[in-house]
Amino acid sequence: MRREDRGMRPRPPTRVIPPTRALLKTRVNPRALVPTRVILLTAALVSAACILPAFARGRDDNRPASAAPSLSVLAPQSAYPGDCAVVILEYGDGRSSSEATGETRVEAALRDETGATRARAAAFALDGSRREAAILALPPGMTPGNYRLIVASVSADGTVILSDTPCAVEAREFVSETVRLDAANTAIKKDASAERMAQIEELNGILFRQDAGAVRFAGPYAAPLQSSRRTSQYGERRTYAYSNGSAERTTHLGIDFGIPTGSPVYAAGDGRVVLAKSRVTTGWTVVIEHFPGVYSLYYHLDSLSCGAGETVRTGTLIGKSGSTGLSTGPHLHWEFRVNGEAVSPDWFVGRVLF
Ligand SMILES: [Zn+2]
Numbered sequence: 001m002r003r004e005d006r007g008m009r010p011r012p013p014t015r016v017i018p019p020t021r022a023l024l025k026t027r028v029n030p031r032a033l034v035p036t037r038v039i040l041l042t043a044a045l046v047s048a049a050c051i052l053p054a055f056a057r058g059r060d061d062n063r064p065a066s067a068a069p070s071l072s073v074l075a076p077q078s079a080y081p082g083d084c085a086v087v088i089l090e091y092g093d094g095r096s097s098s099e100a101t102g103e104t105r106v107e108a109a110l111r112d113e114t115g116a117t118r119a120r121a122a123a124f125a126l127d128g129s130r131r132e133a134a135i136l137a138l139p140p141g142m143t144p145g146n147y148r149l150i151v152a153s154v155s156a157d158g159t160v161i162l163s164d165t166p167c168a169v170e171a172r173e174f175v176s177e178t179v180r181l182d183a184a185n186t187a188i189k190k191d192a193s194a195e196r197m198a199q200i201e202e203l204n205g206i207l208f209r210q211d212a213g214a215v216r217f218a219g220p221y222a223a224p225l226q227s228s229r230r231t232s233q234y235g236e237r238r239t240y241a242y243s244n245g246s247a248e249r250t251t252h253l254g255i256d257f258g259i260p261t262g263s264p265v266y267a268a269g270d271g272r273v274v275l276a277k278s279r280v281t282t283g284w285t286v287v288i289e290h291f292p293g294v295y296s297l298y299y300h301l302d303s304l305s306c307g308a309g310e311t312v313r314t315g316t317l318i319g320k321s322g323s324t325g326l327s328t329g330p331h332l333h334w335e336f337r338v339n340g341e342a343v344s345p346d347w348f349v350g351r352v353l354f
Contacts, residue, residue, distance in 0.1 A: 071092070073089055220350050223345075266318065
């Protein structure tokens with residue numbers, strides 16, 4: 001995947017209403033996750049009704065105020081650039097999440113010390129609508145430091161903070177490499193044909209799509225092959241040296257496994273194949289949707305064993321490795337995207353998301 005394949009993530013405007021302290025009661029868990037119990041007390045709900053119209057306006061108008069919804073928010077205390085931060089919301093009072101939020105949208109965001117949002121994700125419902133989850137993708141170039149993880153209910157008339165907790169983004173080193181491209185690969189990289197542009201647009205259209213109904217596979221995820229021979233790592237700062245003497249700096253967005261052409265490649269998790277075709281840059285390509293906004297990608301295959309629309313399981317043979325597209329030798333490029341952002345595939349291996 002090339003850098004130009006990445007589009008701009010839509011950033012809906014939000015208005016933030018500062019949290020009412022009486023509504024937030026936090027206890028710290030010594031483990032990595034910090035559960036934040038947000039209890040909307042009766043008195044607080046009444047007094048805050050003017051700023052929390054979404055909560056005060058439940059579907060059941062006859063519901064007594066004493067049965068106001070309670071909500072647990074699980075959010076990580078720290079994360080690394082290139083990894084994900086999973087936020088889980090659990091509604092514990094018998095109401096579904098959509099009722100509790102007055103049919104508003106719930107978002108999680110990481111804000112730096114200037115208040116700027118550096119990562120953002122919309123929540124989607126798990127197991128019916130009692131729990132919701134948001135998967136924040138931290139870009140590999142994210143600056144380490146002190147951030148705040150904000151979970152907010154976004155309604156048409158403003159944004160209400162549900163929880164606001166510290167989250168440290170740790171330092172992470174990425175190596176550098178130079179990849180020399182011959183004339184044929186340089187031509188692929190410089191290809192500005194309508195065909196290639198349409199393919200980039202098509203793939204971005206898939207990767208930035210968050211289909212709330214695509215709750216398919218929580219894990220554990222698996223590596224797509226048995227080889228451990230890696231020729232490039234995720235997040236490497238890569239310099240392309242072109243055959244005409246020019247150069248371009250970019251970031252390698254997946255893992256390259258150096259394996260012989262014809263090696264079997266398996267699905268990393270249950271999901272639905274949403275793209276299976278030949279592309280100019282990535283050769284024979286498979287993209288699998290695992291969760292709303294969560295996709296695994298497989299590039300430079302020699303042949304495919306699956307088609308778009310098919311359902312696959314972890315370990316399903318999806319193709320054979322090769323060297324098609326922009327490639328300097330037989331290898332598999334394996335990538336994960338979350339809401340359009342490329343994140344470390346290693347973060348997913350062996351992991352159960354929820
Ligand atoms: Zn690669």
